[in-house]
Amino acid sequence: MMENKQNILQDTFGRQHTYLRISLTELCNLRCTYCMPAEGIQLSPRSHIMTYEEIFSIAKTFVKHGVTKIRLTGGEPLVRKDADIILKKLAALPVELAISTNAVTVDRFIETFKSCGIQNINVSLDSLNAKKFNRITRRNNFKKVFDNIHLLIDKGFNVKLNVVLMKGFNDNEIIDFIKLTKALPISVRFIEFMPFEGNKWNKEKMVSYAEIMDIVNATFEKNKVLRIEDAPNDTSKNYKIEGYKGSFAIISSVTNPFCDTCNRIRLTANGHIKNCLFSATEADLLTPLREGKDIEPIIQKTVQAKFKIRGGMDTLEKLQNPDLHSQNRSMIIIGG
Ligand code: SAM
Numbered sequence: 417m418m419e420n421k422q423n424i425l426q427d428t429f430g431r432q433h434t435y436l437r438i439s440l441t442e443l444c445n446l447r448c449t450y451c452m453p454a455e456g457i458q459l460s461p462r463s464h465i466m467t468y469e470e471i472f473s474i475a476k477t478f479v480k481h482g483v484t485k486i487r488l489t490g491g492e493p494l495v496r497k498d499a500d501i502i503l504k505k506l507a508a509l510p511v512e513l514a515i516s517t518n519a520v521t522v523d524r525f526i527e528t529f530k531s532c533g534i535q536n537i538n539v540s541l542d543s544l545n546a547k548k549f550n551r552i553t554r555r556n557n558f559k560k561v562f563d564n565i566h567l568l569i570d571k572g573f574n575v576k577l578n579v580v581l582m583k584g585f586n587d588n589e590i591i592d593f594i595k596l597t598k599a600l601p602i603s604v605r606f607i608e609f610m611p612f613e614g615n616k617w618n619k620e621k622m623v624s625y626a627e628i629m630d631i632v633n634a635t636f637e638k639n640k641v642l643r644i645e646d647a648p649n650d651t652s653k654n655y656k657i658e659g660y661k662g663s664f665a666i667i668s669s670v671t672n673p674f675c676d677t678c679n680r681i682r683l684t685a686n687g688h689i690k691n692c693l694f695s696a697t698e699a700d701l702l703t704p705l706r707e708g709k710d711i712e713p714i715i716q717k718t719v720q721a722k723f724k725i726r727g728g729m730d731t732l733e734k735l736q737n738p739d740l741h742s743q744n745r746s747m748i749i750i751g752g
Contacts, residue, residue: 424716425481436483439685439751441491447554451747453614460686472505489516489751500528507532519564538576576603581623597662608670625668649679675725694727
């Protein structure tokens with residue numbers, strides 16, 4: 417597919433960007449406290465959101481330059497009325513198509529996922545306790561989400577559960593989540609809580625990779641906790657309890673970033689590209705696309721501007737400085 421001689425998706429550190437994450441919408445049917453600020457967010461005007469034709473057109477440009485995997489995210493990608501059209505259009509591209517969802521409505525999309533060849537579905541679930549789930553999401557959808565997770569497993573999808581850990585909220589559920597993997601062939605991924613605009617982050621709320629492993633090692637016999645191979649460009653460190661059907665993993669973006677092997681680039685719902693989840697800047701592709709201009713030079717310039725580590729916040733001190741991390745829009749807007 418690399419028909420264009422210029423390698424516009426390689427950055428100055430030699431990292432080749434083959435994985436595009438597209439946020440389909442800024443809207444969500446949940447209100448997770450750590451993702452969406454309590455006061456809400458400034459939504460882009462509707463006319464500034466990419467249409468499905470524009471999403472397809474931009475995605476095609478990336479695929480032409482070597483993208484082999486596209487993940488749809490949001491907001492909640494499945495709240496978009498034309499989500500199934502978008503999925504079907506993108507499924508026509510020679511890429512691995514995947515989706516991140518809160519699973520509230522996935523039961524309506526099983527056939528679409530199957531017909532689009534979607535295998536890998538990441539589902540957010542921060543608590544196994546209905547009351548706590550409802551508190552963190554500010555909505556009462558626990559049963560629906562839990563039933564839908566089982567539906568996805570029964571239908572043969574590869575399911576990963578994303579759990580954002582927060583001290584004093586769900587760190588006492590780490591072992592319960594790992595025990596879920598005894599009978600279920602899923603991967604539970606514990607994500608270190610990350611700072612974004614308006615989410616009141618501080619280091620004390622975060623549960624680190626080291627702390628998670630201390631809890632795991634205090635519960636399971638050491639020789640039963642197996643470190644398993646990470647996939648290339650994997651953001652997670654993968655483990656398994658011997659004899660369990662599933663596995664668990666830790667995504668340590670804060671304490672142990674995995675920037676060296678980063679192959680990701682992000683497209684926000686309003687058509688801006690971000691070269692890093694933590695980057696404070698974005699480049700608008702949608703306006704030039706609508707004006708009939710060539711978007712490839714903008715993509716190239718943005719990729720070239722990518723910092724070596726975490727949008728330039730290369731130390732924990734810098735990450736903790738609100739003047740730096742608060743310039744970054746909320747996760748709900750960027751698309752996690
Ligand atoms: N609605 C979809 C979902 O629930 O997966 C896709 C969008 S959501 C923003 C993507 C992922 O980002 C979720 O797993 C969510 O938990 C994670 N996320 C949001 N804010 C975060 C934060 N501050 N730190 C770590 N992960 C976060």
